[in-house]
Amino acid sequence: MFIDDKSPYERCVFIRAFEQEIAALSAAGEVPGLVHLSTGAEVADVALASVLDSGKDQVTGSHRSHGIALAMGASPVRVAQEILGRVGGLSDGLAGTQHLMAPENGFLTSNGIVGAQVPLAAGAALTAKTNKTGGVGVAVFGDGAANQGAVLETMNLAAALELPMIFALYNNGMAQSTPVGHASGETDFKTRAQAFGLLAFDADGADYSACAAQFKQGAESARGCRPTFVEVTVTRDDGHYFGDLPDAGNPAPTEAWFENLRRSLKAKGASDDQITQTFDATFERAVGVVKEAARSPKAGAAEYRQWLSLGANPDA
Amino acid sequence: MFIDDKSPYERCVFIRAFEQEIAALSAAGEVPGLVHLSTGAEVADVALASVLDSGKDQVTGSHRSHGIALAMGASPVRVAQEILGRVGGLSDGLAGTQHLMAPENGFLTSNGIVGAQVPLAAGAALTAKTNKTGGVGVAVFGDGAANQGAVLETMNLAAALELPMIFALYNNGMAQSTPVGHASGETDFKTRAQAFGLLAFDADGADYSACAAQFKQGAESARGCRPTFVEVTVTRDDGHYFGDLPDAGNPAPTEAWFENLRRSLKAKGASDDQITQTFDATFERAVGVVKEAARSPKAGAAEYRQWLSLGANPDA
């Protein structure tokens, strides 16, 4: 499966193809609500996951978390089923696109509330520290979230308590319709993080190796209980949510990461043909997974009955 | 009265004497709950007020705001009545020590929720900017509050919207029982403020002239819509609240500000006798004001009836 011994190229292509097929299904009315796609952040997702150990690390993500959930190794078909509201999804289709949960794979949860996932990752970090597992808690969040109290407080808290934690800021320059320069008095987020006592790095989300290297340093420091901040420049290739207007203020969607990865495969001796074959095979595999998920039955009364049994109040 | 053409020395001494008499009344059971005294922050309060115009500026304060309310020119007897829960108090004794409100004097409100006053000051700043009054909004808050989301978010917001606002951090080294070094990953608050895009200053709360000079610069910049941050080192001479244990971690209460002010009076030619006379007269005046307030009737049913008439829901 996807999570195994695949190259970064294949992993990134897989996410892109997965998202494109989700988009197609969304256009076809097969997704209950709106979906926020990870297209443009594939490299960041895969590079981050590459430095983590899904056995002891836990990542929390934002509303835009399909890619990182997949990169951490959550079952692609179950992720797709969840997004589509289908039986068999990570939470049997009742949680949905903004609430992917695969703690078994080191992906604790994504979130519908901007920034709320960040304190949760501090909790995972606290558990790792308390239980001396060597693990880290990782929060992935956006440039918009960087102005939310939950995020800012947690930067200070992590530094004050010396938590094994990584703050991964995916800066795509936009929060819904609001450009980062409008929302922030000072857009140098690295300095902001340092001012809270975090060790700060930045990375180019189009350059896989550089990105993975920065995350690696960040993770090493975090594992030693010096919490870190890594800002990755990414793009938002399908608007805020799929179907959204093309966003004027956004840096033009680029496939730079794609070309970069191909170049590095070539440098390692792969032929154009091999690269294209890999691309096609991976694409097909991802599309197949999503299509398979789309064939699962829609979640309904039977699944919802499980929730009823989880209710805290038998009376209400 | 106090608010008029008095010297900084007299104004600081007035606050100290006022607080000492409140403490005595608290010990005597005349204050409904606990009081947080401004002793140790007199210079900061008076210096800050000296650069503000109570006709167009508005200050919001924390739970510890007796001094700044007085310094802004709120009626001392009404402030004391409010703290004592008496008729005639700023809010007829129903709001109390943590909710002093004298917007007529440029002191918009103090607050029971740590940090919550800071966004309110941004609102005052927005009004000043919208109505082009030339006024500023000023938030006074503590080192503990500096880690609250409300405060951090507002630093960014003020910078992003270019609000005419001053963030006045009174750093007394402690938040209740928690030393600043324990609560903050990085205790250099100036750098933190700069990282949000604020112009930052620091000042010694024992040195009136230096302190007033820093606030003056801060206010000038803020009036030009470049929001500023001024950190003042103060002490907390009566514990977290009056009656609290003496706090081990706290810098020893000093009367440095007092000696400094006396020295500057001497330098201006005042004799020891004059200075002592001024001290005694001011002290007596402040004690007299608080004693007068204590003779007012306790607020009760009649005052509370006003609140009932303010209720939003005639039905409940």
Add this chain to the structure above:
Amino acid sequence: MPEQMMKTSEALNAVLHQAMLDDLTVICIGEDIAENGGVFGVTEGLLSTFGPARVIDTPISETAFVGMAVGSAMTGLKPVVEIMFCDFVGVCLDQIMNQAAKARFLSGGRLDLPLVIRTTMGAGDGSGAMHSASLHGLFSSISGLTVVCPSSPADAAGLLRAALKTKGPVVFIENKNLYDLEGPVPGDCLATPIGVAKRLTEGTDVTIVALGQMVQEASHAAAMLSAAGISAEVLDPRTVKPLDVASIAASVAKTGRLLVVDEGAGFAGFADAVIARVTEEAFSALKAAPRKVCPPDTPVPYAVEAEEIWLPNAADIVAAVQTMMEE
């Protein structure tokens, strides 16, 4: 202006335009409300007409900007601040519950707090557990807040006008599934009074109380019940707080039965408040126990069919009334 057919979102938009034109102290604050015109289009065109000083896009810092709105209302402006979905209120409740709601009291009436907090409610569109809540009951439990939930374009316009004129703070909750609902909106600038219920159908057997999008379900149910020979009176209180207890109690005095339909909390929410108050007022008239049709006590599920089960509908209402008629 003559009466016009308008969508709810258009009706609200028109009122905001007019208010900003009439009163220079009215400003709008929120995320994506300026350039973007609001995620549901309610603030469209305000930026180009009134400029960025009065139509303010904010960072995603609800505590800071709601608090800024509160502070500006304390000092002379009349802000209309938007919280995109009411589910987000958990990140800024303090500024509403303690700062805005208490200011009129703590100032002894010196501050009027002319503040309108616009937000959305409502399930049914596949938005999942954190974009579908209905927290009008929670808001109404806070002393000092006026809470409004319109169910039609005309009421939305009229109540927003009223909210802009009254002492605040007013929490103005728009059901996102009603934005596209079209209806006639009177052209004159009359406010719909806050605290006055509206009767949608007259009946003699049961009083059904519903607001927001539940009004439609209640009306459908009334039609279905009528076909079955049961005469239901549907009342839309429009305002959660102050609640028009008198109108509901008067209806119950006639029908002898009360059913509250609501997509908010089934425990300690709006439904319980109505039942408790009306039972107190109209006890002797009651022929059966007052009942409620509310969602099960779980978050809103994502999958379409599960969400349909969760959300009260006309069939649920009919079933509840039929049970009551047999009691």
Add this chain to the structure above:
Amino acid sequence: MPEQMMKTSEALNAVLHQAMLDDLTVICIGEDIAENGGVFGVTEGLLSTFGPARVIDTPISETAFVGMAVGSAMTGLKPVVEIMFCDFVGVCLDQIMNQAAKARFLSGGRLDLPLVIRTTMGAGDGSGAMHSASLHGLFSSISGLTVVCPSSPADAAGLLRAALKTKGPVVFIENKNLYDLEGPVPGDCLATPIGVAKRLTEGTDVTIVALGQMVQEASHAAAMLSAAGISAEVLDPRTVKPLDVASIAASVAKTGRLLVVDEGAGFAGFADAVIARVTEEAFSALKAAPRKVCPPDTPVPYAVEAEEIWLPNAADIVAAVQTMMEE
């Protein structure tokens, strides 16, 4: 251990000590809870016994540290997190309402959320409008939360033991005016079951439901009423949610009258929830309209006498019951 006389704060403290001793995954998190032992002394001595890794003083960042507690409960710890006063919950409600309360559901039951959120409630000590609230009704309106409000040292101990064992999150609300209340606490480590009401006095004319410090007022009132020939049965539900509707309804089936006494919201709060649920269950037994004695709909005033007027007391209860007896 034999039964001991203890203050509520001591009883809670003893349970925390025992829990941390028995289970290495129990940790305590909050402001001023370590060095300082908590502002009401409930966590005294924990730091010296269990060390700073398990007894954690935090910055004044409720969202961050409550959220950290939630995240740690998701990943294997059993945190007990303190919010000093429930009035402060507005700055961190999201982490409770959306993150903690929904996790069991959103994970499809994979996460148990063994989290206890300790906080305080209660007026009467001159703490003013932002340190005196009682928000148990608000918490109980949120799907997924268990809400507990003990009224005696023994119940505090027993319910805290239960809270530490149950699937969470549990919001455990201690009335600050009861910390010094002394009472017998059994030495054995039995938990008091969550969701089970306690009967304090038996009676036949009226059922009075009260929790927290209102239990004392209700008991005084029952004694006063008894002298006037009215027999009141006082029930303390102890748990707001799940509510022991069956016990209350059984009592009302006997007495025919229900009065709820509460210092929380008089609109859409605990009192309304009890009235609505019990009216549904015991309607035919009711001889009079169920009523409530709640504070007026304003913040808590500061001045001593005004606060006394605000807070329900035995005399208010007696008056309400007498009115009900005449109906």
